[in-house]
Amino acid sequence: MRWWRYDLPRQTLWAFMVAVGLTAGIGWLISALDQVTVEEIQKSEVRGAREGGIDGYDAGFERGRLDGGGRAALAIEQLLESGDPQDGYQRAYDFSWNEAITIALLRAKRDKLEVASAFDEWQALKR
Amino acid sequence: MTEQRTRLTGWGAGEVETVWWKRGRDPIGRHTMVAVVFGVILAALVGAVFDPLNLLTAEDIRRAEQAAYEIAFADAEPLGYVDGIPYGELQYLGAEIVAGDAAADSAYGDRFSDGWSAGWNEALTAMRQTALDVGLPENYTEFRVLDEFEPR
Numbered sequence: 001m002r003w004w005r006y007d008l009p010r011q012t013l014w015a016f017m018v019a020v021g022l023t024a025g026i027g028w029l030i031s032a033l034d035q036v037t038v039e040e041i042q043k044s045e046v047r048g049a050r051e052g053g054i055d056g057y058d059a060g061f062e063r064g065r066l067d068g069g070g071r072a073a074l075a076i077e078q079l080l081e082s083g084d085p086q087d088g089y090q091r092a093y094d095f096s097w098n099e100a101i102t103i104a105l106l107r108a109k110r111d112k113l114e115v116a117s118a119f120d121e122w123q124a125l126k127r
Numbered sequence: 128m129t130e131q132r133t134r135l136t137g138w139g140a141g142e143v144e145t146v147w148w149k150r151g152r153d154p155i156g157r158h159t160m161v162a163v164v165f166g167v168i169l170a171a172l173v174g175a176v177f178d179p180l181n182l183l184t185a186e187d188i189r190r191a192e193q194a195a196y197e198i199a200f201a202d203a204e205p206l207g208y209v210d211g212i213p214y215g216e217l218q219y220l221g222a223e224i225v226a227g228d229a230a231a232d233s234a235y236g237d238r239f240s241d242g243w244s245a246g247w248n249e250a251l252t253a254m255r256q257t258a259l260d261v262g263l264p265e266n267y268t269e270f271r272v273l274d275e276f277e278p279r
Binding site: 003006007008009011012013015016017018019020021022023024027028031032034035036037038040041044045046047048049050051052053054055056057058059060061062063064065066067068069070071072073075076079080081082083084085086088089090091092093094095096097098099100101103104107108111112113114116117118121122125 | 147148149150151153158159160161162163164165166167169170171174180182183184185186187188189191192193194195196197198199200201202203204205206207208209210211212213214215216217218219220221223224225229230233234235236237238239240241242243244245246247249250251253254257258260261262263267268269271272273275276279
């Protein structure tokens with residue numbers, strides 16, 4: 001450790017170590033003040049999964065809806081000429097039935113003020 | 128070695144033949160400043176790359192939420208697509224047959240229009256009856272919402 005006897009290396013090394021220590025200390029302080037619990041992480045995962053599920057379903061549904069519209073556009077002529085009328089009735093019936101319930105649920109949930117509701121029963125009516 | 132510690136200029140002027148680290152203290156502090164800068168950079172780099180403190184912070188919340196979001200998004204998208212296809216088909220047929228005039232002289236179109244109206248109207252009736260069966264008072268939101276619907 002002969003070099004340690006000289007001022008400049010000692011001074012430089014001390015400055016370096018103090019800078020490292022101070023920076024690490026400040027970094028630790030910032031992290032510690034920003035620290036969160038494992039429970040908060042788990043909650044955020046649940047929140048992310050819920051929102052991802054909703055957004056993913058909506059995005060897929062929209063893509064499927066557009067594709068379905070395209071398929072129907074190709075098939076409508078044939079359906080009108082030779083489609084099974086009873087099948088058409090049933091499909092239209094079920095679609096309108098479900099659409100009415102979906103819209104009613106959306107509006108009622110948005111406006112709901114009371115605790116008691118018939119939402120579960122309405123949901124169960126869907127086909 | 129430390130005779131020049133009070134001089135602000137000419138550090139090492141009398142010791143030019145001596146290697147820098149054997150000279151007296153640098154009163155201007157150039158070496159100290161360089162060492163501090165390198166120390167800060169090194170500590171910051173190590174902290175950013177290796178995360179040795181490994182504390183859970185708000186950044187971890189964001190990362191965990193984003194990762195869970197992407198996984199759930201990828202899982203749910205195919206389900207939405209499968210449900211969306213028949214919906215899109217029926218929506219298009221409804222717009223063309225019921226709202227448009229594509230159903231003229233078509234038995235399929237006539238029955239489709241009948242089902243379109245019947246399904247809607249009977250669903251409203253069923254929902255009203257269900258709300259009554261549950262025992263909701265008539266001024267509840269459910270009834271107010273149903274009153275806003277026009278029958279088809």
